Amino acid sequence: MVGLARLREALSVAEGDPELVRSQVQAFSRQIPLLYFILLVNTMAVAVTHLRSAPAWLSIYVPATLCALCIVRCVRWWRIRHRVLTHDKAVPELRKVIWLAGILGVAFSAWSLLLFPYGTDFEQAQVAFYMATTLAGCVFCLMHLRAAALLLLSIVILSFSIFLVFTGYPVFIAMAVDMTLVGIALAVIIQLYCRTFADVVHAQRELQASQQNTQRLSDENFRLASIDSLTDLPNRRSFFASLRAMSEQALAAGTGFNVGLIDLDGFKQVNDLYGHASGDLVLQEVGLRLLALADPGLFFARLGGDEFGVLVQHKRSNEMLVEVGQRICETLSQPYRVGGNIARLSGTIGWAAFPEAGTTVAQVFEHADAALYFGKESRRGSPVIFSTEHETRIRRSSLLTQELRDADLEAELFLELQPIYDLLTHRTIGLEALGRWHNARLGTVKPEEFIRIAERTELILRVTEVLLRKALDEAARWPCDLFLSFNLSAIDISTSARARRLIDIVSASGVPPHRVAFEITETAVTRDFEQARSSLTMIKQAGCRVSLDDFGTGYSSLSYVHRLPFDTIKIDRSFVTDVDSNSASKKIVKSVLDLCGNLGLECVVEGLETALQAETVKRLGARAVQGYLFSPPMRAGAVAAYLQAASEQALAMAAQG
Known part of the structure; x- marks a missing residue:
């Protein structure tokens, strides 16, 4: 058989x-x-x-x-x-x-x-x-x-x-x-x-079979190396590889293309409010929306965090580019469902054209980033095309950066101080220190210019240290009932070691910690909420006070008030401009004053310029105020004379009362 x-x-x-x-x-x-x-x-x-x-x-x-x-x-x-x-x-x-x-x-x-x-x-x-x-x-x-x-x-x-x-x-x-x-x-x-x-x-x-498996494994490894695992979009490596290839082809053929950078507005608040898992869900949804917009001439990629890139293969006119950008921004601004909550974000996009905006990958990317930065500052949720204005700003920024690096900060930085006034007692209760920079080559540089550059380059740590020492030296000469208010950057509280450095400077100055109030903006807090809370708690435990500056200008101010160790909330000047004539502004100011009262917090109303505004906020319950009505920022040498005149005025008003 x-x-x-x-x-x-x-x-x-x-x-x-x-x-x-x-x-x-x-x-x-x-x-x-x-x-x-x-x-x-x-x-x-x-x-x-x-x-x-x-x-x-x-x-x-x-x-x-x-x-x-x-x-x-x-x-x-x-x-x-x-x-x-x-x-x-x-x-x-x-x-x-x-x-x-x-x-x-x-x-x-x-x-x-x-x-x-x-x-x-x-x-x-x-x-x-x-x-x-x-x-x-x-x-x-x-x-x-x-x-x-x-x-x-x-x-x-x-x-x-x-x-x-x-x-x-x-x-x-x-x-x-x-x-x-x-x-x-x-x-x-x-x-x-x-x-x-x-x-x-x-x-x-x-x-x-082995070769096929090896090839499949190689292909899979290449895919994993080129694809962002969270969003399934091409990653940063793939984006720059495509960007380099397109630039070489464009230079050889004498053609061009467009580069766009997209940043999500408000994404940090999603992470802080709902957690990083919810943030990942939002990013996945963003990836799906961008993939739905993609076509053979439109290439999207995730560059990292909440930043995305887009390449337009064939160069388009500014009108068409704005149209594409608006379509992207409108898609990203649709509500996101996060668990049982609805998150609302927007996307800002900066465009740059190759080779007009730059003949190298680095240049065109940098100029797209400059357009994005301009959009984040003034036109959030909209497309911005790189222009000569941005070019001028880049050159100005480069010049400021170089001068700030080379500056003798001890000699060039100085202070201006603006009083904080008590409407009930008619007395000055404190002064806010405002940093100023005068450079031999540039002259006096606007604070918003050099502070922004200092934060970007982390020179802010040195700037803060110099200005804080100068401010504490001045505060040591003031009457003991006046406090010093000093502004901090997000970089200043980005680590516990940096927060400890601030405390050590205060301790070495001889000024009692309770006379020092550190102001921090909501934007600075939201960069890394947990670290910010840790640093501010450390500052509060050292005896200093903590203030939330520019309240109402952020995304979710109320969500932070009870989670951070604030002593004071400062109402932003944008709500005070028409407080004497706009009922909505009155209601907002009244609501914040009531909130502070309920939480046991002090409140300072900023930006008062007229007596009518002062009378209005006083009726609403405000007591501590600040603005040009009482005094513009003054040089440190003028503080003594101001305090003397203010004291005499207060006595006179008390006698009249």
Whole structure:
């Protein structure tokens, strides 16, 4: 049973191995011309030598028919030699070859045996030689098809050996034995070769599979290295690779393209209010919205945090660029569902054109960033295109940065102080220190200019230290009932070590900590809320006071009031400008005053410029105020005279009262 199973396997097609079947067909197809060449040449040679000794039907018609069949098969092969067979078609084709090998084996063997008795001993020997050489040649041509080769070998060897044995001649019997032994050897060779061939095919298949797996792994690694895992957008690396490629193509072709930088407005508040997991959900939604906007000419990427990039492949007019930018901004401004809450954000985008705004990747990116920065300052939620105005600002910023780095801050920084006034007692209760910078080359630089640059370069740490020491030196000369209010940057409270530095400066000054109030804006708090809370708590525990400046100008002021250790809230001047005539402004100021009263916090109203404004906020419940109505910021040397005059005025008003 085992032997029959092996024999059946040896004489069948390996249907379950598509790779092997395909390889067998390909290998055999290359041998077909040689196979039929051997049959044609050998058959015609034998037929010609037997023309005189054998009947015409044996020497002409039968071999001619067999040769014609071979030629027909060759012509068919030539026509279909380039076709690629599927597995379903290759298996029947192999079965057809096996049957054809058997039929041709029987046909040529029968013809040879019928021809053998005719002619001389030499002609008989030629027939035997013909069978041996033709068999060997055909078997080797069929070597890749084990079933066909073994079938042909069996038919020829068995038929010819039996015929030779029955002749009774010792020489022919010896030839039969020899052919049988050679046939067995050939069968073994065929078996070994086919096994080796199959092993090679399997090894190639495994190698290809391994290479495919390696390629897939390489492709996946490349994808992971180029795609942001959170948003599925291309990442910063992919963005800059595309940017470099586009710049090279544009320079070579003399064309251009546009670069955009997008920043989410209000994203930090989402993280602080709802947690970083909710922030990630928002970023994922942003990624989906940007992918929905993408087209073959519009490439989006996440550059990091809440910053995204966009490349417009073909340069567009400013009008079209604004239109694209507005579409992006409108898409990003749609509400975001975060758990059971609704978050509202906006996106600001800065555009720069290549090569007009810059002929290098660094330049065009920097100019897009400059346009974005301008938009964040004055046109949030809108597209901004880089212009000469931004170019001027960049140059001015570079000049200021260099001068600030090289400045003698001790000599060039100075203070102006603005009083904080009590409406009930008509007395000055404190002064806010305002930093100023006068440079020999630039003259007096606006505070908003140099403070912004100092924060960007972290020179603010040195600026704060110099100004705080100067302010404390001045406060030490004031009456003990006056406090000093001093503004801090987000950088100043960005680490516990930096907060500790502020406390050490106060301690070394000799001014009691309770006379020092540090002001911090909501924007500064929201950069890193947890660290801000830790730093401000440390400052409060050291005995200093903490004030929230510019209240109402941020995104979610009320959400921070009860979570941070504030002593005072300062109402921004924007609510005071029309407080005497605008009922909405009155309600807002009244609400904040009531909030402070309920929370046990002090409140300072900033920006008072008229007596009517002062009278209005006083009726609303305000007490501590600040503004040009009482005094503009003054140089430190003028404070003593101001305090003397203010004290005399307060006494006079008290006497009148």
